[in-house]
Amino acid sequence: MFDERGNKRWWLDVFENEPNVPEELFALDNVVLSPHAAAYTLDCFMDACEHVAKSLDAFFSMVMAEEEEVPAILVLASSFGIDIKSQNPPKYRFLEAFSSNLPLLQFLQQQQTLPPSVRAIICNALKPVTADVIRSLPSLGLVVTASAGTDHIDLTECRRRRIQVVNIGGLFTADVADMAVALLIDVLFKISAGDRFARNWGLSKPLGFPFGSKLGGKRVGIIGLGRIGGEVAKRLEAFDCIIKYHSRNKNPSVSYTFYSNVVDLASNSDVLVLCCPLTEQTRHLINKEVMLALGKDGIIINVGRGALIDEKELVQCLVKGEIRGAGLDVFEDEPNVPKGLFPLDNVVLSPHAAALTLDGFKDSCEYVTQSLDTFFSIKPQVS
Numbered sequence: 001m002f003d004e005r006g007n008k009r010w011w012l013d014v015f016e017n018e019p020n021v022p023e024e025l026f027a028l029d030n031v032v033l034s035p036h037a038a039a040y041t042l043d044c045f046m047d048a049c050e051h052v053a054k055s056l057d058a059f060f061s062m063v064m065a066e067e068e069e070v071p072a073i074l075v076l077a078s079s080f081g082i083d084i085k086s087q088n089p090p091k092y093r094f095l096e097a098f099s100s101n102l103p104l105l106q107f108l109q110q111q112q113t114l115p116p117s118v119r120a121i122i123c124n125a126l127k128p129v130t131a132d133v134i135r136s137l138p139s140l141g142l143v144v145t146a147s148a149g150t151d152h153i154d155l156t157e158c159r160r161r162r163i164q165v166v167n168i169g170g171l172f173t174a175d176v177a178d179m180a181v182a183l184l185i186d187v188l189f190k191i192s193a194g195d196r197f198a199r200n201w202g203l204s205k206p207l208g209f210p211f212g213s214k215l216g217g218k219r220v221g222i223i224g225l226g227r228i229g230g231e232v233a234k235r236l237e238a239f240d241c242i243i244k245y246h247s248r249n250k251n252p253s254v255s256y257t258f259y260s261n262v263v264d265l266a267s268n269s270d271v272l273v274l275c276c277p278l279t280e281q282t283r284h285l286i287n288k289e290v291m292l293a294l295g296k297d298g299i300i301i302n303v304g305r306g307a308l309i310d311e312k313e314l315v316q317c318l319v320k321g322e323i324r325g326a327g328l329d330v331f332e333d334e335p336n337v338p339k340g341l342f343p344l345d346n347v348v349l350s351p352h353a354a355a356l357t358l359d360g361f362k363d364s365c366e367y368v369t370q371s372l373d374t375f376f377s378i379k380p381q382v383s
């Protein structure tokens, strides 16, 4: 830049240490100073405002779209979520893994879903949620199990990842207690065995069916006097049974005789009803020693978990007549039932069906829905 006499002049709009301008420049005639104002026109300022507003809009619409994305729910147990599936607009995207034999990651790929999109799992007692499953889903925050038991879920991994685990609580308590009583009555009165017999009865075998046994007066040892055990006790008291129990702790609010030792309880009972959860402490709690203590007239009913009993020993004791019978709703390696039980007429088998009533199923769908709604309505705190 030159002045009117052709001398060179400097125009400086920016400075090294703004807003400080070097004072030496103030005395110089060949310098024009400007306060970093090259873009300070009204038009330019309006354009800049528009640009900033557009950038903010673009950013926040992307964030909102991400937040509003329909959460993907991995459904391991068949048919859960049926009531919420039909909602419009859909609240959740159910990925029905129970209907596929593919390994998890391949299944998700087939569903065009990235593992981080899966935020919750719905399962039941028959569908394990292993540490491997949990580790493959980095955004998993909730596991809802349509069961009272949670032994099929890797709780250690869930705790480590702060994944919420919701079970069905007491929803099935009465059904499971009813099933325990039904199995006991079946074993004592030989209802299932009688049904098989009656279908081939004919005139040729009028007296071939063995005697059953009364329920009233039986000494019933309940193992696990929690919600279900308590309901079993209540029902069997009404049948004039004598109730005893073994639990982790003595329950001061009941008058039933407490046994801290399972072998002692078995020696003083005609029937053992297993209602406790499966833990490392209760695995194979019912071993050969307990069965021999129960004795040849003893009956075992299991509505807890299969692995509470040493199944191999159970088959042996039943075959040899070292105990009299068993009613089993649960098995150690479901859905595999020990084949050694099949030919035995003193055993009643049920496919983990205590909670499989139509009414109970509707209730559990509702419960699962509520659990999802609660979880997804609580936004994480921004820290």
Ligand SMILES: O=CC(=O)O
Pocket: 125, 146, 147, 148, 149, 150, 172, 355
């Ligand atoms: O087995 C069924 C349950 O845990 O509810």
